[in-house]
Structures are given as C-alpha cells and as structure tokens.
Amino acid sequence: MQSIVILGRQPALGLAELESLYGHASVVPVSEHAAGLTLPASEVDFTRLGGSTRLGTVVATLQSKLWKDVEKQLAKSIVEIAGTLPEGKLQLGLSTFGIPITPAKLNASGLTLKKIVRSKTDRSVRLTPNPELELNTAQVLHNHLTGQTGIELLIIATPDGNTIIARTTMVQDIENYTLRDRGRPKRDARVGMLPPKLAQIILNLAAGQTPAAADRIILDPFCGTGVVLQEAMLVGLSVYGTDLEPRMIDFTRTNLDWLIEQTEGLESEILLEPGDATTHQWNPAPDLVAGETYLGRAFTEKPSPEVVAQTSTEVNLILKKFLKNIHSQLKPGTPLCLAVPAWQTSPDRFKHLPLIDQLSELGYNRTRFEHVRDEQLLYYREDQIVARELIVVTRK
Numbered sequence: 001m002q003s004i005v006i007l008g009r010q011p012a013l014g015l016a017e018l019e020s021l022y023g024h025a026s027v028v029p030v031s032e033h034a035a036g037l038t039l040p041a042s043e044v045d046f047t048r049l050g051g052s053t054r055l056g057t058v059v060a061t062l063q064s065k066l067w068k069d070v071e072k073q074l075a076k077s078i079v080e081i082a083g084t085l086p087e088g089k090l091q092l093g094l095s096t097f098g099i100p101i102t103p104a105k106l107n108a109s110g111l112t113l114k115k116i117v118r119s120k121t122d123r124s125v126r127l128t129p130n131p132e133l134e135l136n137t138a139q140v141l142h143n144h145l146t147g148q149t150g151i152e153l154l155i156i157a158t159p160d161g162n163t164i165i166a167r168t169t170m171v172q173d174i175e176n177y178t179l180r181d182r183g184r185p186k187r188d189a190r191v192g193m194l195p196p197k198l199a200q201i202i203l204n205l206a207a208g209q210t211p212a213a214a215d216r217i218i219l220d221p222f223c224g225t226g227v228v229l230q231e232a233m234l235v236g237l238s239v240y241g242t243d244l245e246p247r248m249i250d251f252t253r254t255n256l257d258w259l260i261e262q263t264e265g266l267e268s269e270i271l272l273e274p275g276d277a278t279t280h281q282w283n284p285a286p287d288l289v290a291g292e293t294y295l296g297r298a299f300t301e302k303p304s305p306e307v308v309a310q311t312s313t314e315v316n317l318i319l320k321k322f323l324k325n326i327h328s329q330l331k332p333g334t335p336l337c338l339a340v341p342a343w344q345t346s347p348d349r350f351k352h353l354p355l356i357d358q359l360s361e362l363g364y365n366r367t368r369f370e371h372v373r374d375e376q377l378l379y380y381r382e383d384q385i386v387a388r389e390l391i392v393v394t395r396k
C-alpha cells in the first residue's frame with residue numbers, strides 16, 4: 001500500500017468509486033474511514049474523486065495500536081520528513097481516525113513532538129491547535145499543512161490492531177466545489193440539487209478505468225441543470241444531454257457555457273436537446289450513460305406507505321420504459337450509472353424500486369464491486385426521505 005484516502009460521509013460510495021477507477025486489486029479497505037491504494041499518491045487524480053476527502057502518502061505501518069508506540073513512530077517520521085523540506089518554520093497538524101485517545105492527549109502529544117523536532121532538527125514548528133481528533137479540510141488549507149513546509153499526519157487505526165501513518169498530500173478543494181455548485185448561473189430547487197461530489201461519483205462509476213477522451217460521448221438523459229455534464233466536461237468527455245423540459249436544456253446550456261468561461265483551457269463538444277427519455281432517439285449513440293433520473297415527488301414530511309408505494313410504481317414505470325427504450329440504441333458493453341430514488345421508510349430502511357431486481361430481464365448486467373455490496377450504494381442524509389440509489393450496469 002503506497003497511498004491512502006480518507007473516505008467521505010458515505011464511505012461505501014468512495015470505495016466503489018476507487019474500485020471503479022483503479023480496479024479492485026489496487027484498493028485495500030483499511031477501516032471504515034480510509035482506503036489504501038497500491039499506487040503512489042502522485043498517480044491518483046484526486047480532484048476527480050467525489051467520495052474521498054484527503055489523499056496521503058503512507059509513511060509507516062505500525063504493528064501496534066498503543067499510543068506510546070505511535071508517538072515514537074510519529075517523532076521518527078516527522079524528523080525524517082522535516083529533513084526533506086525547504087527552510088522555514090514547519091507547520092504541523094495531526095488527525096486521527098479510530099484511535100481511542102482524547103483531543104487533549106492528542107494536543108499534548110503534538111506539543112511533545114514539536115519539542116523533539118526542535119531539538120533534533122533545530123527547526124521551529126507551529127502546531128495547528130485542534131479541539132477535535134481530526135482537522136477539517138478548511139483547517140488543513142488555512143494552516144498550509146499541504147504547503148511546502150507543512151506536514152499533516154493522518155493516524156489511522158485498522159481493525160486488526162495496526163496503525164497506519166500517512167502524510168497528507170491533497171485535500172478536497174471545498175471552494176471549487178462550492179463554486180461549481182452555488183456559483184452556477186442556473187439552479188433549480190424543484191429538480192433537486194445534485195451535489196457535484198455525488199455527480200463525480202456517478203460519473204466515475206460509469207466511466208470506470210477507460211481514460212476520458214474527447215471522442216467519448218457521455219449521455220445524461222435526465223440532465224436537469226447539467227451537474228453531471230459539468231463534471232464530465234471537466235474530465236475531458238464530450239457531453240450529450242437531454243431532458244423532458246426544454247427549460248432544463250436552456251439551464252444546462254447556460255451552466256455549461258459558464259463553466260467553460262470559468263475554466264481555463266476547457267473545451268468540449270456539447271450536444272443538448274429536449275427529449276422524453278422513454279421514447280427519445282439519441283444520435284449519436286453514447287459511449288457511456290450517467291445521470292440522476294426522475295426521482296418522483298419531493299417530500300417535506302414522512303409520506304404514508306400508500307403514497308410511497310404509489311410514487312414508486314409511477315417512477316418505476318417511467319424508468320423501465322426508459323431502460324427498454326435506450327437498450328436497443330446502446331452498443332453491447334456500454335456502461336451506465338443511474339442515481340434512482342429509494343425511499344427511507346424508517347431510519348436506514350429503504351423501499352427500493354422494483355426494477356432493481358429486474359435488470360437482467362431488461363437486458364443489463366449489474367456491475368459487482370469486490371469491496372462494496374450493491375445495497376450500500378445509497379446516498380442520503382439521516383432526515384431525507386428520498387435517497388439516491390446508484391445502479392451500475394452494462395448493456396448486455
């Protein structure tokens with residue numbers, strides 16, 4: 001294992017994304033918070049990952065979970081790393097994942113480490129203060145911990161009693177995500193707000209390991225305001241969007257034009273047209289399909305089981321028609337990732353669309369993940385009724 005990522009709020013999605021992009025043999029699940037990769041951090045295209053919040057290079061794996069052993073290793077690693085950094089005051093930060101210590105103890109260790117580094121390297125160190133066990137992304141950036149003289153160490157407990165220490169090389173660029181989300185000229189609360197991070201995950205689950213190139217066309221047949229297509233353009237795919245509502249096509253066009261203006265050197269073939277996904281003829285045929293489908297009614301309060309059943313039947317019918325319609329238009333082997341609705345009926349229990357059990361009859365093979373079960377591919381917040389379930393398939 002050469003590098004490590006800290007997984008986002010829904011770790012299974014982050015794991016599936018890594019597996020899709022780098023192949024299952026390159027991914028080593030480490031704990032509920034982190035995944036290892038057999039490739040170096042420099043080969044991970046981190047800005048593409050929607051499901052991971054930090055990337056780091058593994059500096060040591062300790063066959064112990066005792067804090068005094070971890071502290072010793074931290075001192076050794078920091079002194080070694082300090083020797084490789086340019087002149088100047090060192091910025092140090094510590095983040096732990098699954099380690100049973102208190103923030104006070106972690107800060108005390110930080111101060112001890114600061115003294116050790118000072119005495120061994122004669123360099124001054126600024127420790128990033130932290131009332132928590134983990135620094136957040138903004139703290140890492142604000143304190144320049146990924147800068148030239150910065151060191152953030154990630155200290156990760158594994159279930160088998162080992163401790164992995166990694167040095168952060170990249171953190172999620174929150175500002176850029178916020179710009180891509182809230183900065184867009186056209187947003188629409190009614191069609192929903194797909195977070196760009198989830199759009200990246202959907203895209204990556206569809207795109208797999210095939211390199212993105214301008215001669216590959218991605219289709220979003222329910223493109224709405226174009227969040228998935230925005231992310232697809234940023235990785236260099238040509239984009240094709242259709243939606244039932246002509247107004248949505250205008251919204252997508254405005255948003256994609258805006259993104260091109262915002263992003264230096266970004267060019268892309270863009271094809272947009274209104275179309276009902278249950279009957280539309282797409283021309284040319286896309287190389288991959290990714291999107292968030294029609295999700296049915298939005299609910300502000302818990303609906304009765306009858307209403308959930310009714311909504312599910314309605315959405316199921318439309319999506320089945322769509323899957324049948326597009327089937328004959330896709331080349332065998334075309335990958336698809338669709339975010340479809342599932343309804344949270346009680347905490348962590350979901351009503352799924354019936355079509356999920358009929359994918360094979362509809363002419364699609366479900367893509368299986370080594371490290372994640374299909375039913376874990378769900379994106380939701382605790383209080384959300386309509387969750388998004390990600391179905392990853394290829395056309396038979």
Ligand SMILES: C[S@@+](CC[C@H](N)C(=O)[O-])C[C@H]1O[C@@H](n2cnc3c(N)ncnc32)[C@H](O)[C@@H]1O
Nearest residue numbers: 194222224225226227243244276277292293294
């Ligand atoms: C949940 S929204 C997708 C939002 C999108 N991810 C975005 O970036 O804004 C679903 C979209 O599907 C469209 N839609 C609903 N029924 C459709 C159909 N039969 N064919 C095509 N689009 C449809 C709606 O107009 C809506 O824009």
